[in-house]
């Protein structure tokens with residue numbers, strides 16, 4: 001079912017959400033925010049890897065590219081500080097936002113930002129072909145990426161297709177004149193997402209000779225390596241979602257801004273400080289998917305007053321139930337993408353908090369109890385999904401959880417649990433199992 005979050009609803013929900021998450025992350029990320037990590041001391045700024053800068057949109061006439069890093073809006077001020085937990089039954093007081101008209105689609109940025117591999121291995125290949133494999137380093141390990149769509153201006157219209165031996169993770173271009181040199185490039189933009197810095201779309205570029213095979217290698221700390229790690233995460237999300245729930249819901253393009261000053265999602269844009277912190281990237285993409293898929297609403301405690309600037313997003317403390325729901329969903333989404341459901345000690349390691357690693361399977365006992373805990377919300381979803389616990393009568397698929405939630409303007413995990421129980425636990429035995437799971441995760445009734 002298509003939720004009411006599509007179309008015109010999205011901008012306003014984004015505004016609300018941006019007020020919250022934007023401030024949340026602006027306020028806290030530089031001070032050791034949960035989902036963000038400062039570059040390691042070894043990652044000193046270089047020409048290839050400059051220190052994260054906030055995007056300043058170029059002032060061009062007719063440039064309608066949306067604001068990617070909007071200033072805090074005080075009238076939708078929300079906080080990452082522990083907020084008084086609303087008493088049960090007060091959710092209805094949270095005003096449902098009115099949705100203004102959807103803005104016109106933003107045009108493609110005019111300029112590209114070229115990223116070049118640190119190393120290129122080449123060898124003689126097949127006449128009339130250029131085959132390209134791409135790998136980047138993550139956690140020191142070479143990681144292949146096969147989703148880049150290479151093209152060459154010189155052979156416009158030539159067929160581009162994955163090589164027949166897809167195991168080699170190669171892209172193949174056909175070329176007409178053997179031994180001719182071509183400029184080959186892959187733009188990091190498609191109907192689902194685009195990765196940009198300073199309002200320029202990243203493009204992998206190199207020169208290739210027709211009839212040769214190439215292996216492009218990107219270092220972890222280079223801009224290209226960071227961008228490709230982001231691409232891996234969003235392609236993983238796209239692939240997994242396509243397999244579970246289809247991609248019809250993904251009807252607007254997600255912008256990804258890298259490097260940003262902090263990790264947050266606002267106005268259809270995912271802002272990322274470090275591409276290789278892949279679980280944090282997945283968390284922020286999870287917010288975008290939450291919005292596109294209508295997994296929840298954006299009430300999020302609108303009207304809560306607090307000052308900004310001295311806030312730290314402590315994942316072991318309570319927020320509002322509304323904030324905990326959307327944050328917990330995003331953390332569950334990251335877990336779904338990267339953790340093994342058969343791991344009895346599943347935990348996140350690249351969502352950086354002072355509590356890292358974040359054990360998603362077994363929440364430490366000193367974490368805030370109840371449904372205003374992001375950590376416990378994430379764990380609740382995980383324990384519905386994973387293969388190791390006997391919390392419920394069977395493991396539930398991501399699709400079952402998703403289908404129970406989408407389109408219902410869910411505000412809190414209490415509401416989510418009621419929907420999930422209604423959809424997935426029709427029997428008395430099932431209902432008892434769900435109540436037991438709730439008590440076990442939240443340590444409350």
Ligand SMILES: [Zn+2]
Nearest residue numbers: 283287327330
């Ligand atoms: Zn978040």
